[in-house]
Amino acid sequence: MHLSDSASSLPDSSPAATDTSDDAPLLKLAAIDLGSNSFHLLLANHQAGQLQVVAKQGEKIQLAAGLDEDGMLSEDAMERALNCLAQFAPFLDGIEAEHLRIVGTNALRAAHNSQTLIDRAEELLGHPIEIIAGREEARLIYLGAAHALADVHGKRLIIDIGGGSTEFIIGEQFEPLLLESLHMGCVAYTKAFFSDGEISEKRMRRAELAARSELASIQRSYRELGWDDPVGSSGTIKAAASVMEAHGWAAHGLVTREGLHRLRTALLGFKRLDKVCLPGLKSDRASVFPAGVAILCGIFEALELEQIRYSDGALREGVLFDLIGRNTAEDSRIAAIDLLRRRYGIDTRHAANVRDTALALFDQVADAWSLGATSRQMLAWGAELHEVGLAISHSQFHRHGAYLIEHSDLQGFSRPEQKALAFLVRAHRRKFASRELANLPLTLQPRLARLARLLRIAVMLNHSRPEQPVLGTQLSAKGDELRLSLAEEYRDHSLICDDLTQESSLQKAADMTLTLEDVD
Numbered sequence: 319m320h321l322s323d324s325a326s327s328l329p330d331s332s333p334a335a336t337d338t339s340d341d342a343p344l345l346k347l348a349a350i351d352l353g354s355n356s357f358h359l360l361l362a363n364h365q366a367g368q369l370q371v372v373a374k375q376g377e378k379i380q381l382a383a384g385l386d387e388d389g390m391l392s393e394d395a396m397e398r399a400l401n402c403l404a405q406f407a408p409f410l411d412g413i414e415a416e417h418l419r420i421v422g423t424n425a426l427r428a429a430h431n432s433q434t435l436i437d438r439a440e441e442l443l444g445h446p447i448e449i450i451a452g453r454e455e456a457r458l459i460y461l462g463a464a465h466a467l468a469d470v471h472g473k474r475l476i477i478d479i480g481g482g483s484t485e486f487i488i489g490e491q492f493e494p495l496l497l498e499s500l501h502m503g504c505v506a507y508t509k510a511f512f513s514d515g516e517i518s519e520k521r522m523r524r525a526e527l528a529a530r531s532e533l534a535s536i537q538r539s540y541r542e543l544g545w546d547d548p549v550g551s552s553g554t555i556k557a558a559a560s561v562m563e564a565h566g567w568a569a570h571g572l573v574t575r576e577g578l579h580r581l582r583t584a585l586l587g588f589k590r591l592d593k594v595c596l597p598g599l600k601s602d603r604a605s606v607f608p609a610g611v612a613i614l615c616g617i618f619e620a621l622e623l624e625q626i627r628y629s630d631g632a633l634r635e636g637v638l639f640d641l642i643g644r645n646t647a648e649d650s651r652i653a654a655i656d657l658l659r660r661r662y663g664i665d666t667r668h669a670a671n672v673r674d675t676a677l678a679l680f681d682q683v684a685d686a687w688s689l690g691a692t693s694r695q696m697l698a699w700g701a702e703l704h705e706v707g708l709a710i711s712h713s714q715f716h717r718h719g720a721y722l723i724e725h726s727d728l729q730g731f732s733r734p735e736q737k738a739l740a741f742l743v744r745a746h747r748r749k750f751a752s753r754e755l756a757n758l759p760l761t762l763q764p765r766l767a768r769l770a771r772l773l774r775i776a777v778m779l780n781h782s783r784p785e786q787p788v789l790g791t792q793l794s795a796k797g798d799e800l801r802l803s804l805a806e807e808y809r810d811h812s813l814i815c816d817d818l819t820q821e822s823s824l825q826k827a828a829d830m831t832l833t834l835e836d837v838d
Contacts, residue, residue, distance in 0.1 A: 346372075348410055348418045349637035350403075352447070354382035354425035355481025355505050355606065356553065357399065359406045360634040361413075364642060373409060377402045378602045381425040382482040382505035391429045396438070403439055415445060416692075419641050421458075421732065422449045423633070424482030424503060433759065440761070448732030452499025456485035457650070457729060458636035460494045463551045465639055466631025472546030475621075478632060479554040479613050481505035481606070486536065488543050496543060500532045504554050504610035508591075515591045517608050522586065525609060529616025537620045548626040552633075554610030557603050559628045564598035574625040575618055581611060640730070645691070650730030655699055658726070662709035664702070668780065673701035674787035676776035680769075683795040687768050696735075697769045700742030701776060707743070720744035720754075734759070738766055745770035746777050750828035771800065771830065778817040779808075788814070800825075803835040 345364040351357065359375040379402055384395020410418060426432040426449050436447045450458070459478045467474070473495065476487040482503040488496040511525040550559075555573060558581060562568035567577035585608045588594045594604040617623065643649055659666060676697050680689065707719030724740035731739070741758060745751040751770070755763055779788040790805030808814050822832040 345417055346413050347638055347641055348413045349634045349641065350406060350418075350420040351632075351634040351637065352381070352399070352420065352422040352426060353379075353481055353633070354423055354483070354503055355380055357402045357406070358634045359409060360638055361409055362638060369638075369642075375406060375409065377405070380481065380505050380606070382428075382503065383509060385425060385429060389428060389430045391425075391431055391435060396435045399435060400438060400442060403442055407443055410443065410445070416645075417641065418445055419637050420445060420447045421455075421633070421637055422447055423455050424452070424480060424499075424501075424506075427452070427733075428482065437759075446734070446761070448734050450732050451727060452483055452485070453497045453727045454729065454731070455483070455633060456487050456497040456499050457494055458640055459485050459551060459633050460487040460489050460497070460636065461492065461639050462631035462633060462636030463549060463629045464489065464492050464631070465635060466629050467547075467549065473544065475540070475545035475548045475626075476551060476629070477549070477555065477617060477626065478551045479504060479610055479617075480552060484532075484613060484617075486540065488540060488545055496540060498536050498540075500536070502529050502532045502613055504606040504613065507609035507613060508606045511612070512591055512609055517586060517589055517591060517594075519586060522582065522608065522612050522615075525612035526616040526619070529613045530620050533616065533620040540621065548621075548623055549629045550626045551629045551631060553603060554607070554614060555626065556628055556630075557599055557607060558611060558614060560598035561596050562598075564596070568625070571628045572625055573614070573628070575623065578611070578615060578618060582615060585611060645695070651699075651728070651735075654728040654730055655702060658703060658706060658723075658728075662706050662722070664705055664708075665783075666702075667785075668783050669702045669705065671780050671784065671787035672704060672773075672776050673698050675779050675789060675791075676701045676772050678787075678789050679772045679775060679791065679793050682793045683768075683772070683800070686795040689765065689768065693765055693769060696738060696742070697772060699739055700746070700769065700773050703739070704743050704746045704773065704777065716744055716747050734762070738762060741766055742770055742773055746773045748824075750774075750824055750830070752828050767830075768798075771825065771832070774821060774825075775800075775802065775818070775832075778821050779814060781817050782813055799831040799833065801833045801835065809836045 343365065347362050347364055349360045356376055356378050361372040363370045363372055379398050381395055381399055384392040386392065420443065432449065440447055460476050463476045464474065473488055473490050478485045480503045482505060483499050484502050486498045487494050507525050511521050550573060558573045559571055561581060562573060562577040563570050567580050568574045584596065585594065591605045591608065594607060599607060640650065677694065680694055680697055703719065703723060705715065705719065706722055707715035707717065710718040720740040720743045723743055724736055728736055737758065741751065741754055744754055755767055758766060779791060788808065792803040794801045818834055822834055825832045
C-alpha cells in the first residue's frame, strides 16, 4: 500500500480494516516525529479501512547539532524546536488526544536535559511527548516503509539514515525479523568529521570507516539472514536517489553502487560544506549531505549492496499505522507483555486474579479520580507483571521486576510508558516508592501514585493466592482519601485484615489516607 494524498486500503491484517461500512466513523489522526535532523508532522483521516493523508509538514531543526560535549542541548536548539512546534500546533486543533502521538528519537534519547525541552514542548502542544528506544524506532520505521511498498515475496532490508542514528530492519510482509539502531547519523557525523566545514578524502574515509565499525557488530547476523529487497527511507537516501536521477547516474528512486561512487567524487570536488550544490539536492540538506553519503558508502561496503530503492514511508507513517492498531487485538504491546510473562515464568493465574481485583477497584474510583482507559490498561499490565522479578530472586523482587521492565526492549512501548509500568511494579509492595515517584515527570506523578495504591490493595487482597480473584470489595475516593469496605465473606479473614491494616499504615507513612471499614 502506498500512503499518499489519495485514499488507499489498509491491509487485511490491520484491525482498522474490519469496518468497511459507509457509516463507519471518521477518525482524524496525527503523528509528529521529533527527529535528530528534522521534525515532521503527518495528518490523515481514517474511515472504513481507508487512510487519506490530509497534510504533511517538515522542517530541518538539526537538534543533534545542538548537543554539546557534555550531552546538553543548547538553548538555541531548543528554541528552533519550539518555534517549529508552534507552527505545527494549529494543525492539531480538533485532533482527539488518543488519536495523536508525538515521538522523539536519538537526539532526545541522548540529551541529558531532554526533559527540559519536553516539558516546554508539552506545555506548548498540550500533549505528552514520548521518547522511543532505538529498536522501537526501527520497528515503527519498518511499519511505515512496509505499508508504503508494493507487496513482495521474500524478506526486505530497510535502512533509515537519520540525524543521530541509523536503523536497520529485516522483515517479511509487516513483521520485522531483525531490528537494530546504530549510533551514526548525518548530523552527528557532520559534527564529528566535518566540523570545520572542510570536505576531503581523508575526512570522508574516516567517516566511512566509523560507519563500518558501527556495522561490525550486526553485519554477520544480517547477511546470514539475508534479504531479497533492499530499501532505503528518509532524507539522506531520498536526496541521494534524487541527485543520481538528476545526473542520469541511476534510474528513478534507485541508489546504485556506481552512482554512489560518482556522487562521492562530486562531493569531494566542492571541498567545503557551504559550497555543496547539486541538482536534486535541497539547500537545507546540503551541509549534512556529505556525512550522510559517507554513512551510506560504509553501509554499501559492509552489507555488500549493489543498489537500494527508495521508499517514501518512514517513522511518521509507522507511528500513524501503529496508532490505528493501538488498544485493539493488534496492539504490539500485548505481544510484548505476553513475551515477558512467558520468558520469566510468571504465575499467570495469580497475576490474572490480581489484575481482575485491581480493575474492579479501578472501576469504582475512576470517575472520582478522573482516570481513563489508558490508565486502566496500564494498571492491568502492572498487575500482570507485578511478580516478574521473582525470576531473579524472591528478595526485593519488586526492585528486580522494575529493573527488568525499564531496561528491556518492549515492542510498542515508549520510554515513558516503560518507566510508568516499571514504577507500578516497583511500588506494589513494602514501603511506598516515594523517591522513585518523585523521579517521574511531574505531570504523571498523581496518576501513577493512584494506580500504585490500587495495585497494592489488589495484591494484599490476593496475598493468600486464592483460586479466584477477591471481588466484592467496596472502594470510594474523596480527593486522595480512600475508604475501603470488605465483602462480608472476607471480614473474618485474618490474613487479609492484617495485610490491609499494615497497608493502611504504609500509605499513611507516605502521606496517603486509606480508611478501613469492617476491619478489626
